Amino acid sequence: GGAVIMNAGANGSSVGALVREVLLLNFEGRLFHRTGEALNFRYRSCDLQQEPAIVVEVRFACYPREKQLIREEMERFVARRLSTQPLRLPNAGSVFKNPPGDSAGRLIEAAGLKGLRVGDAQISSLHANFIVNLGKATASDVLSLIDKTRETVLARDGVELLLEVQIIGDV
Template identity: 55%
Template structure:
C-alpha cells in the first residue's frame, strides 16, 4: 500500500495533522515502539469520523490511542492508520456538578477542574497520566476511586461511523477493564459527575495522595505504570518481588528495584526486551505460586 499518497488524500479531508512513518516512541510513556505507517492527530470528532470512514472504505486497518501510558507498542510498529486522541480534543467545561470533556483531555486536568469547582470524587485522577478516553477504556483508578465511580456517559463513534451516547451502565466496568476494550468503538467525549466537597479538603487529600504515590513509585525512567493486573486478593508486585525478580534485566528493560510490578526503560529498551521480561515473570510466578498473571498494559503492533 502506498502510504504517502494515502496520507495526502486523508490530509485533504481532515483539519488535524497527518504524518507518515511516525515513531511511536514519541507517543508512549515507555518510549518504546516502531513506526506507524500513517499517524493522525485529530482536531475534532469530525476528523475522527472522516478518518475512520476513509480507512474502512480502503480496508486500511486503524488503531486508536490516547496518551500511550498503558501501551507496549511492538518494535515492528503499527500497520495502517494510528489515530491519537489528544490535545485537539481536550476541552473541558463545568455545569453544576457535571464536567463535560473531550476524550483527549488528561485525568490530572479533570482532577484540577473538579478541585477548582469544589467537586469531590476525582481525587484519584490527579496522579494518573492517561487521557480520558484511555481512562474509560481501562477504568483507570487508584485506591481512592476509579473512572467508573464518577463517569456518567461517553460519546463514541460506532461501527456505522455514527456518534452514539453510551451510559455508564452499558460499559461493563470492572477492575481495569470496560466493554470498550474489545468493541472497536472510539470514545470521543465524556461526561462526569462529582459531588459538592470543600476545596481545601480536596486539595489536602490530593496532596497527601500524590506524595504517597511519589514515595511508592519509581521515578526517573520511562515506564507504563503497573505491567500486570493484581490477581484477586493479592498484589502482582508482591508476588514478583517474592520470586526475587526485582532488578532483573533483559537488554535495557529492568524490573524496578522499588516496585516489582513496574518495568523501566533504562535507555534503549525494545518491546522484545520488555516482552521477554514479561514472559520470564509470568513463568517464575506461575511456578512458585501457581498464579497466572494477566497483563494490564495493552500490547499493539507487529514484531
C-alpha cells in the same frame, strides 16, 4: 479514553464508578452515546474493550467539596505515588492486573525479580509491578521481561499474571 476503557483505578477506587456517559466514535464515523451503567465496569475492564470505537468525551459525576480538602488529598496521593512508584523513569505504568486476593507486585517481589533486567528494560526496584526503561529498552526487551516474570510467578506460586497493559501490533 484509555482510563475509561480499562477502568483505571487506585487506592480502592476506579474511574468507572464516576462515569455517567461516554461519547464514542465508531470506525464508520458515527458518533453515539453509552451510559456508564451500560458499560458494565469491572476490575480493569469494561464492555468498551470489545467495541471498536474511540472515546471522544466522558461525563463524570463529581461531588462538591472544599477546594482546600481536594488540594490536600491530591497532594497526599501525589506524594504517595512518588514514594512508591518509579515515576522519575520512563515506564508503562502498572504492567499486570492484581490477582484476586493478592497483588502482582508482591508476587513478583516474592519471586526475587525486583531489579531483573533484559537489555535496558528492568523490573523496578521501587515497585515490582512496573517495568522501567533505563535508556534504550526495546519492545522486545520489555516483552521478554514480561514473559520471564509471568513464567517465574506461575512456576513459583501457581498464579497466572494477566496483563493490565495492552500489547498492540507485532514486535
